[in-house]
Amino acid sequence: MIFLVCVVLFVRLALGFEFPIPWNDETAFISQAFEFSRTGSFYVYGLNSERTVMWMPPGFMLLLAGVYKVFGYSFEVSRWVSCVLYLGMAAVALLVLRISLQGWRRHLGMLLMLMAFLSPFALVTSNIARMETLYSLLFLLSLLASLKRQYALGLALVLLAATVHFNAVYFLLPYAVLVAWKILRRESLTVGSWELLALVVAVAALAGYGLFVLKNIGGFLEDMQFQFAYKLGSPVMGGRSGWMLVGLCLCVPALQLLAHRRFAAETLLSLYGVAFIAMTLNGHNMWYYFAFSFGFWLLALGALASSRELAAPFAKSACIAVAVMMIAAQGYYSYRSTPEHDPFKPSLGKLVRDFLPDTEIDKVRSFVRSLPPGTTVSFGYSGVEPYFFADFAASGALWSGSAYSVTKVFPPRTLDYRVLCDSVMIPAYLALYDWDGFPRKSEDSGCTITRLNKEVTGEP
Structure with a gap:
């Protein structure tokens, strides 16, 4: 575990x-958090000049805004938040292991946990200002609570995670199965007073988000239309192969329920594993790839837990065989090659160079601070914008994308300046999104400032 902390x-x-290199998702999420910390509003001119962008629940942005209030703003601080949350995930995962397994199974489970957390797909989430670490921490906490038979608390944490990301819907699966099982078996379900309080808090948080949505219902519907169009551009659950994978994985908790005749730790572990895998298959997003490793890790833990509880030799052997298959799948999905991630996986070459030299960042920072209020500057929505948010706030100038908004390309905006920051570390496939006439070339050419409007004052 010391090794894991050192690596992170x-x-x-x-x-x-x-x-990874700066990503445009960070521009969107950090900018709303930064504005909320300053003005109490999620409206960001650079994302949409007319209204608040509503494509994501505000939970992660609220957390970032709180951190900015305490520690001040910087791009570094934003990424440190994900780092700390990731270490929190590891601590909760240890507690899950402690409750679920004993003896050699626990030691094997820890090695598998390290395989999951040291996967490049998982490690990258510890160093990017996205919400994967926050909602994954909440999901693991909900699993931990349910392993302690505090099912209502576990459900409350999943509901709270819905204010961070819509991916929480996949983690209703364990509780749907739990309720169905209790009804079919005519078993009671006790809810403690603290669990009830947690449910009330979670529902209140969701209600607050609902009021926020109602206040911005037009923008919400427009942005959700964009999100669904993006998601439905790919086959649901990844197509036939994805559905088959989910179906095979669901066989594990189904057989556990039949074999043990109770809803217990091994079933919970497996159901949470299936939820992580389904989230990845249906999310169609490169940042979700980490969840494959976590999903198969939890399925392996579930099979190992069952091998301890079942007495029949054949049942034990079957559980071990399932665990071996899950471990093999985890190994493959943890370290496979993908065209999206391969360009920025860690390498010795990256240790001796910077994405952007400090001199280039300082040059642009000085330029932004010299601009008169209202001047508009586009960075091509490339991900480097968070370096300069504080400078724009100081000068009164406005950073902007080239498109009408982050969910609508046309009509394009009229801008005063274009700043293009290039680096050899930028994958070639990102240039496909540089449609504004200033494409990146993956060269170490630093930051180039171009005046687009001859009538503006100031020197580029």
Whole structure:
């Protein structure tokens, strides 16, 4: 575990903006958090000049805003939040192991946990200002609560996670199965007073989000239309192969229920594993790939837990065989090659170079601070914008994308300046999104400032 902590901190300190490089998702989420910390509003001119962008629940942005209030704003601080949350995930995972397994099974489970947490797909989430670490921490906490038979608390944490990301819907699966099982078996379900309070808090948080949505219902519907169009552009659950994978994985908790004749730890572990896998298959997002490893890890833990509880030799052997298959799948999905992630996986070459030299960042920072209020500057929505949010706030100038908004391309905006920051670390496939006439070339050419409006004052 000391090794895991050292690796995570090494990534944050030595590869702070190289693994991964700045991403445009960070621009969207950090900008709303930064504005909320300053003005109490999620409206960001650069995302949409007319209204608040509503494509994501605000939970992660609220957390970032609180951190900015306490520690001040910087791009570094934003990524440190994910680093700390990731270490929190590891601590909760240890507690899950402690409750679920004993003896050699626990030691094997810890090795599998390290395989999951040290996967490049997982490590990258510890160093990017996205919400994967926050909602995954909440999901693991909900699993931990349910393993302690505090099912209502577990459900409350899943509901709370819905204010961070819509992916919480997949983690209603264990509780749907629990309720169905209790009804069929005519078993009672006790809810403690603290659990009831947690449910009330979670429902209140969801109600608050609902009021926020109602206040911005037009923008919400428009942005959700964009999100669904994006998701439905790919086959649901990844197509036939994805549905088959989910079906096979669901066989594990189904057989556990039949074999043990009770809803207990081994079934919970497996159901949470299936939820992580389904989230990845149906999310169609490169940042979700980490969840494959976590899902198969939990399925392996569930099979190992069953092998301890079942007395029949054949049943024990079958559980071990399932665990071996899950471990093999975890190994494959933890370290496979993908065209999206391969360009920015850690390497020795990245240790001796920076994504952008400090001199280039300082040059743009000085330029932004010299601009008169209202001047508009586009960075091509490339992910480097968070370096300069504080500078724009100081000068009164406005950063902007080239498109009408982050969910609508046309009509394009009229801008005063274009700043293009290029680096050899930028994958070639990202240039496909540079449609505004200033494409990146994956070269170490630094930041180029171009005046687009001859009538503006100031020197580029």
